Amino acid sequence: MTSKLTTLLFSLINLTSAYTPLSDASLSLIPSGSSDFDPLSGALLSPILIPRVPGTPGSETAQHHFVNFFRTHLPDWTVQWHNSTATTPATGNKQVPFRNLIFRRDPPWATEGDVARLTLVAHYDSLYKPEGFIGAIDSAVPCALLLHVARSVEEALRRKWVGMGEGDGLGEEVGVQVVLLDGEEAWVTWTDEDSLYGARKGCWDGILTSNRALAESWAGEGNGAGTFSTQMESISLFVLLDLLGSANPTIPSYFAKTHWAYEHMATAERRLRKLGLLETKEAKPFLPDLQKKSYQFTMGYVLDDHVPFMERGVDVLHVIPTPFPPVWHTMDDDGAHLDISTIRDWAKIVTTFVAEWMDLDGLLPPLASAEKPNKGGHEKEEL
Numbered sequence: 001m002t003s004k005l006t007t008l009l010f011s012l013i014n015l016t017s018a019y020t021p022l023s024d025a026s027l028s029l030i031p032s033g034s035s036d037f038d039p040l041s042g043a044l045l046s047p048i049l050i051p052r053v054p055g056t057p058g059s060e061t062a063q064h065h066f067v068n069f070f071r072t073h074l075p076d077w078t079v080q081w082h083n084s085t086a087t088t089p090a091t092g093n094k095q096v097p098f099r100n101l102i103f104r105r106d107p108p109w110a111t112e113g114d115v116a117r118l119t120l121v122a123h124y125d126s127l128y129k130p131e132g133f134i135g136a137i138d139s140a141v142p143c144a145l146l147l148h149v150a151r152s153v154e155e156a157l158r159r160k161w162v163g164m165g166e167g168d169g170l171g172e173e174v175g176v177q178v179v180l181l182d183g184e185e186a187w188v189t190w191t192d193e194d195s196l197y198g199a200r201k202g203c204w205d206g207i208l209t210s211n212r213a214l215a216e217s218w219a220g221e222g223n224g225a226g227t228f229s230t231q232m233e234s235i236s237l238f239v240l241l242d243l244l245g246s247a248n249p250t251i252p253s254y255f256a257k258t259h260w261a262y263e264h265m266a267t268a269e270r271r272l273r274k275l276g277l278l279e280t281k282e283a284k285p286f287l288p289d290l291q292k293k294s295y296q297f298t299m300g301y302v303l304d305d306h307v308p309f310m311e312r313g314v315d316v317l318h319v320i321p322t323p324f325p326p327v328w329h330t331m332d333d334d335g336a337h338l339d340i341s342t343i344r345d346w347a348k349i350v351t352t353f354v355a356e357w358m359d360l361d362g363l364l365p366p367l368a369s370a371e372k373p374n375k376g377g378h379e380k381e382e383l
Contacts, residue, residue, distance in 0.1 A: 019264060019356055019357055019359075020356055020359045020361050021267075021268075021271075021356055021361070022268075022352060022355060022356055022360075022361045022364075023361055023362070024271075024275060026355070026360075026361050026362060026364050027271060027272060027275060027277060027352065028275070028277065029364040029365070029366065029367055030152070030272075030277070030348045030351050030352050030355070030364070031148075031152050031347070031348070031351070031367055031368070031371045032279070032344035032345070032347050032348050032371060033148045033343070033344050033347040034344075034368075034370045034371050035370065036144070036148060037141075037144060037148075037338075037340055037343045037344060037347070038340070039136070039334075039335025039336070039338055039340075040335065042144075044069075044144040044147050044148055045140060045141065045144040045335075045343075046335070047061070047062070047065040048061075048062045048065055048124065048140045048143060048144065049134055049136055049140055049334065049335045050062070050134065051126050051131075051132055051133060051134065051135075052124055052125050052126040052135065052140075053125065053126060053127070053128050054096055054097065054098050054099075054125050054182050054183050054197070054198075055096045055097050055098075058126075059099075059124075059125065059182070062124050062143075063099060063101065063124075066101055066103075066124070066143070066147070066180055067079055067101065069147055070103050070150070073151055074103075074105075074150055074151060074154055076105065076154070076158070077103045077104060077105045077150065077154075077178075078103070078104045078105075078106075079101070079102075079103055080101070080102040080103075080104065081099060081100070081101060081102075082099070082100040082101075082102060082198075082214050082217065083097065083098070083099050083100075084097075084098050084100075084197070084198065084213050084214075085097050085098065086098065086183075086197050086213075088128075088187040088188075088194065088197070089187055089188040089189075089193075089194050090128055090129075090187035090188055091187070096183075096197070098182040098183040098197045098198040098213075099182050099198075100179065100180065100181050100182055100198045100199075100214050101124075101179070101180045102177055102178075102179050102180075103150065103177060103178040103179075103180075104117070104175065104176075104177040104178075105150070105154070105157060105175055105176050105177070106175035107161050107164070107172060107173060107174070107175060108161055109164065110173045110175070111226055112223055112226060113223030113226015113227060113228055113229070113234070114173045114226040114227045114228070115173045115174070115175040115226075115228075115234060116173060116174055116175070116227075116228070116234055116235075116236040117174075117175045117176060117177045117234055117235060117236060118174070118175070118176045118177070118236055118237055118239070118354065118357050118358070119176075119177050119179055119235045119236075119237065119238045119239065120146050120149065120150075120176065120177070120178050120179070120239050120241070120350075120354070121146075121178075121179045121180075121181060121238060121239065121240045121241070121305060121306070122139050122142035122143045122145075122146055122180060122181070122240070122241045122242065123139050123142075123180070123181040123182070123183075123184035123185075123198070123242070123305055124139065124140070124143045124180045124181070124182065125181075125182050125183055125184055125185055125198075126138070126140075126185065127185050127329065128185070128187045129187075130331060132331070133329075133331060133333070134331075134333060134334040134335070135185075135333055136245055136327075136333050136334050136335055136337065136338055137243050137244060137245040137246055137325055137327065137328070137333055137338070138185075138242070138243055138328060138329070138333055139184070139241070139242050139243070140245075141244050141245035141338065141343055141346075142241035142242055142243075142244050142245075143180055144343075145241060145244065145343070145346055145347055145350055146178045146180070146241065146350075147178075148347050148351070149178075149347070149350050149351045149354050150176075150178050152347075152351045152355075153176070153351065153354055153355055153358060153360060155363075155364075155365045156355065156358075156360040156363035156364045156365070157176075157358065157360070159363045160358075160359070160360060160363050173227075174236070174357075174358065174359075176354065176357075176358060179214075181198040181199050181214065181305050182197065182198035183196070183197025183198040183199075184196055184197075184198065184199070184304070184305050190303070195303070196213075196304075196305055196307065196308060197213065198213060198214060198305075199213055199214050199215050199305040199307075199308050199309070200213045200215055200216070200307070200308040213308070215232070215308035215309050215311075215312060216308070217231075218230060218231035218232040218235075219231075219232045219312050232309070232312055232313075232314065235309070235314050235315075236315075237258070237261055237315050237316075237317060237357075238306055238309050238310075238314045238315065238316045238317070239261075239316075239317045239319065239350075239353075240304060240305055240306045240316065240317070240318050240319065240320070241319045241320075241350070242304055242305075242318075242319070242320040243320050243321055243324055243325060243328060244319070244320075244321070244342075244343070244346050245325075245338045245339065245342065245343050245346075246321075246325035246326075246327060246337070246338070246339060246342065247280075247283075247339035247341075247342050248283060248284070248342075249286050249321040249325070249342065250284075250286070250288060250321055250322060250323075251286055251287045251288075251289075251319055251320065251321055251322075252288075252289055252322050253266075253287075253289035253292050253297075254297075254301045254302070254318050255297070255301065255316060255317075255318070256294055256297040257315060258315050258316060258317050259289075259292060259294075259297075261315075261317045262287065262289065262290075262292075262317060263290060264353060264356065264357075265287055265317070265319075265349065265350075265353045266285065266287035266288075266289070266290040267290065268349055268352040268353055268356065269285055269286055269287050269349045270285065270290070272345075272348055272349065272352065273285070277348065278345045278348060278349075279341035279342075279344055279345055280341050280342055280345050283342075286342075286345070286346070286349070287349075301318065302318065302320055302322065304318065304320065306318055319350075
């Protein structure tokens with residue numbers, strides 16, 4: 001009992017004090033993704049700029065892209081599938097498969113139930129109608145951004161954890177996971193029943209417990225004798241990216257409870273801008289609510305994959321623009337209507353947030369040659 005209480009105490013201390021701002025030198029080493037976000041040939045983004053309706057070949061193509069990326073480039077990350085099925089208003093009695101993917105990187109010495117995980121989330125499915133809908137901002141770009149973030153912090157995580165053991169790492173049981181959710185989109189009209197299939201809605205048959213949607217499954221899935229009794233409790237912060245990739249986004253701070261996390265991300269953006277490390281130099285801040293006061297928060301928020309997790313007590317940072325970009329749910333939501341400079345700036349902002357959360361100052365590797373700016377800075381790409 002004493003050991004468990006000690007572990008819990010150090011974990012709580014770590015969660016409240018480990019967020020370490022990066023030095024200016026470390027900020028200069030945050031990669032932008034360079035050509036990886038090119039919609040025609042980019043290694044991260046272009047393979048998923050296809051229709052990705054659940055249960056279709058396009059969805060399987062996206063799944064294979066994600067899994068192959070981690071297995072090839074990030075072999076120390078574990079890969080987990082979470083499967084469920086459900087009927088939809090568009091498919092009648094047919095059970096549609098929904099397949100969530102969880103990619104996880106924990107300290108090598110830590111036991112499952114003792115790790116508090118920063119949880120980075122996006123949905124990868126696309127709309128059922130109109131036929132041929134791509135969903136570039138909704139939500140291929142956020143998925144590609146999370147692949148970039150995972151790759152960008154991996155070497156620093158390895159450097160941090162190498163040689164550390166349970167004794168040296170006491171209080172360092174902090175991991176990171178990327179969750180790519182299926183079935184966020186409504187098939188006909190957004191309702192509680194027709195939306196969030198992978199996160200919330202599964203076909204419960206009383207036997208196949210794996211057939212529950214992810215939030216329900218994680219709320220009831222035990223972690224053994226560790227500090228956190230369920231997978232849900234081990235989520236330290238749920239960071240959901242959605243509708244990113246259009247120029248001039250405005251991301252409000254939606255929740256007073258997690259405004260502190262928003263402040264960290266907004267501060268990171270401002271520091272990157274001040275150092276001239278972002279490409280959208282003339283843009284207003286993507287995250288403008290840095291000085292938002294407690295009395296300015298309302299009860300309103302955008303319905304999205306975070307809802308079933310938030311309803312179970314998880315802290316959420318929702319990174320989604322208001323108003324929505326003009327291409328939202330139109331056939332113009334494709335690669336040709338993306339702003340690549342904005343995407344690469346998001347890559348730097350989100351990577352910085354994760355690197356600071358994981359306390360990686362001084363551990364980031366040098367930039368690859370393709371990432372090093374020319375004397376005149378990055379060239380802005382126009383499509």
